[in-house]
Amino acid sequence: MKKALVLGTALTMLFSVVLAGAAFADSAAVLDTKAKATLDLFRETKGASSVLEEAKGLLVFPSVKKAGFGIGGEYGEGPLIIDGESVAYYNTVAASFGFQIGVQAKSIILAFMTDQALENFRNASGWEVGADASVAVIAVGANGSLDTTVTNKPIVAFVFDQKGLMYNLTLEGAKMTKINKK
Numbered sequence: 001m002k003k004a005l006v007l008g009t010a011l012t013m014l015f016s017v018v019l020a021g022a023a024f025a026d027s028a029a030v031l032d033t034k035a036k037a038t039l040d041l042f043r044e045t046k047g048a049s050s051v052l053e054e055a056k057g058l059l060v061f062p063s064v065k066k067a068g069f070g071i072g073g074e075y076g077e078g079p080l081i082i083d084g085e086s087v088a089y090y091n092t093v094a095a096s097f098g099f100q101i102g103v104q105a106k107s108i109i110l111a112f113m114t115d116q117a118l119e120n121f122r123n124a125s126g127w128e129v130g131a132d133a134s135v136a137v138i139a140v141g142a143n144g145s146l147d148t149t150v151t152n153k154p155i156v157a158f159v160f161d162q163k164g165l166m167y168n169l170t171l172e173g174a175k176m177t178k179i180n181k182k
Contacts, residue, residue, distance in 0.1 A: 026077065028181035032086050034062035035079050038107050042158065051156065055111040057082045057118040059176065061092055066104045072096040076108070077179065080122075088122075089181040094174040109158045110135065110176075117154035121176075128175045129157075 038060055042048050064076030074094045079086035112118035121127055129135050136153040
């Protein structure tokens with residue numbers, strides 16, 4: 001009985017995060033404004049400007065909400081930016097299992113450092129981190145600088161602006177899907 005209650009609570013949290021994110025989705029104009037603010041904040045990080053300038057494309061999720069209690073879920077939306085322009089919009093959805101408890105909001109920037117990595121992403125109907133591509137994840141910490149030794153990978157993800165407490169920092173299994181925005 002106790003296990004069923006815990007499982008039910010965890011599943012409710014998972015679906016609440018995903019459904020709430022979808023129900024209160026922003027318009028394209030609002031996502032563009034939030035993405036610009038996210039990139040401006042990220043540029044303040046030592047070493048960030050050079051990565052952003054070298055990237056062939058940037059997928060910016062200004063706010064990804066995650067909740068978990070044994071079973072977790074996360075949801076966010078953002079634009080794919082190429083040459084300073086939003087060319088498409090995507091959502092990210094992920095489910096996770098294991099030791100985790102809490103609620104978290106974070107910003108994620110995926111920097112496609114090669115034309116091939118960007119092309120593979122854009123041609124995929126549903127793209128999953130770990131299955132479709134390996135992504136080097138860099139947490140931007142309190143010291144405000146990047147570890148440039150891993151920014152030479154084809155795809156680099158930056159996770160920052162943590163608001164909340166969650167034990168678990170990974171993008172493994174996160175699925176990005178193109179969405180229509182107006």
